[in-house]
Amino acid sequence: MPSIQSLTMTYDALNDDDTFSEGDTLTGKVTLALLKETTVESLVVKAKGDADVHWTKKSGDNTHTYHAHKRYFKLKQCLIKADTQDTVVPKGIHIYKFSINIPPGSLPSSFKGTHGKIVYKLEAKLSRSWRMDRTVEKDIRFVSKSYPNLHALMLPQGASTKKEMGFFSKGHVDMDVTVDKSAYAQGETMAILAKIKNSSSSEMTPKFSLIQEVVYRANSNTKRETSFIHKVVDHCIKSRTQKDVRFAIQIPRVQMPSIQNCDIISVEYHFKAYLDISFAFDPEIIFPVVIIPADLDSGRQPAVSGGPYPAGAAGGQSNSDFPASVAFMGSYPVSPRSGSYRYPGAQRYSAPPPAYPDNPLVYAAPPAVSPAQPANMSRGFNNPVPQLDSPYGSPYLSSFSVIHPPPTAPTFQPPPSAPSPFPPPFSVSQRAPAYNLLPSAPMMNTDFLSQSDEAPPAYSLLFPSSATDTSNAK
Incomplete structure (x- = not known):
């Protein structure tokens, strides 16, 4: 059994x-x-x-x-x-x-x-x-959602070609083709405009097609498969005439998206416009086309900072809690009043900074002066780092009973927060020792108010001569 x-x-x-x-x-x-x-x-x-x-x-x-x-x-x-x-x-x-x-x-x-x-x-x-x-x-x-440079693929693309006629015809033909963009979602419609000027003695037929090409790669060899997704044949253009051809091609909703990120298999699309001319080489224009998934919102792309400046620079929207005077402007912060360079986040207080219970004295260093480092320093960050929830949460809760609970998901510690671009204030936990000044003169202990009216002592008594004066005056 x-x-x-x-x-x-x-x-x-x-x-x-x-x-x-x-x-x-x-x-x-x-x-x-x-x-x-x-x-x-x-x-x-x-x-x-x-x-x-x-x-x-x-x-x-x-x-x-x-x-x-x-x-x-x-x-x-x-x-x-x-x-x-x-x-x-x-x-x-x-x-x-x-x-x-x-x-x-x-x-x-x-x-x-x-x-x-x-x-x-x-x-x-x-x-x-x-x-x-x-x-x-x-x-x-x-379904992959990795399509780099998607914004650039939303721009129109155009090209032109000119062909001189050969032995069986005279003159030339000009063709300009414009496509509204390069990337299309499944079910979306392509808009095409072709301007054709036939300055020759031959008739020609404009033809357009959307083509899929699958490429297999192995051992430095390739295998290609080509199939037509859509074809359009317009009316014949007479000699010495010109015509504007406007039409649309809808991408099938079940069409395979483009594959550009595989080393051994690629799915590529291109749009081909050409003129069918008898007894002559057909002039053609080929545009690359990228088909993206229908649910890929091309209108929402991550914000990109213009240049090497952080978000919110140069008057842009900022999420900072600091006043506008400390916003970054360019590579270095510039004071909007004086225009001088200063340290990031250096604030100028009009009143003394507040004192904290753990740090009795807090000194704000001037921008160009580095204070002496006291023996005991505190960085002054009293707010704890917020703890993030587990990315797994509780994925195993359901409406029915589970006999065997799943294995415990690994716990990921949140990454350390990036250092703040603003230097912390210097906090001194103890006062600097007082320095004794050197006396500039001997201390006098005599009370001059209690002296009597007696005549001062003679100078010779106070300052006796250290040597006997000998006079050799002649």
Whole structure:
């Protein structure tokens, strides 16, 4: 009689399209139904992202095989840890919850083609001694949101071409084509304007097409697949005439987004406009096109500081609690009144600074003078650092009872806060010692008010001569 009745796995959807992107969290549960008590070595859940390409090329009697593999991540969470002793799981239904974070960064979207694929999947594996492993897998649909320079792709693009006619015709033809932008979301519409001036003796037909090109790479070789997404053929342009062609192309809602961040598989799009001329080379213009996911809001991009200045500089909006006089202006803070350079955050007080209980005296140093360092200094930061909540929170709470709680999520300590750009005030915890001044004259202890009216003593008595005067006057 088998001991395992079933092993199933489900995951929680984050949106209506059931897609995941960089930085998302995969949560779900693994259900193990046992018909009797079973000894288990381990039960793990893995999340993997891999890209593979494979094709063969026949040259004469030889067949060459090209293959390449790229792994983006492999994460594992143990629901029943492998230990020195096996774990005995009783009979019944056991539910184990898991939570795995997809790494941030640039990851390609899921893709399946003729010669390669990019696959993201979840795998639950139950291991037992002297038994084959029991495994269940589920593919997850991954949609990348990594499209650098998206703002630049929203600008219009245009080009022109001119062709001189050859042997069968005379004159020339000019064509100017403008496309409203380079990046389009799934389901969005392209707006195209083509100005054609036929100054030749031939007739020509304008044609336009949106083309998809998939490129597979392996062992310094490439394999290309080209398909047409949309084609437009306009009316013929007569000789010695000119015409403006305006039309729109809608991107299919199920169209594969562009893949530009995979080394072995790329999905590229381009728009081609050309003139079909009989007995002549067709002049053409090609524009690159990027198709992005429909839910990627191109209008919201992270704020970028203009130049090497911090946010809020030069009169911009600032979140600082300091007055405007200490705002940064350029690379160095400048006083708006005097225009002189000074230290960041140096405030000028019109009244003495307040005294703190732990620091009796607080001195504000002048901008250009560095005070002497006392023996006991305090940085004066009395506010504790706010403690952040755990990024995992409590992901394991649900409406039904859980027989086996999930493994404890690792606790991440918040990173240390960056040092403040403003120097702290200097706080002296004890007074500097007083210095004894050197006396400039001997101290007089005589009380002159209590003296009598007697005549002062003779000078010779007070200052007797140190040597006998000898006079040799002649």
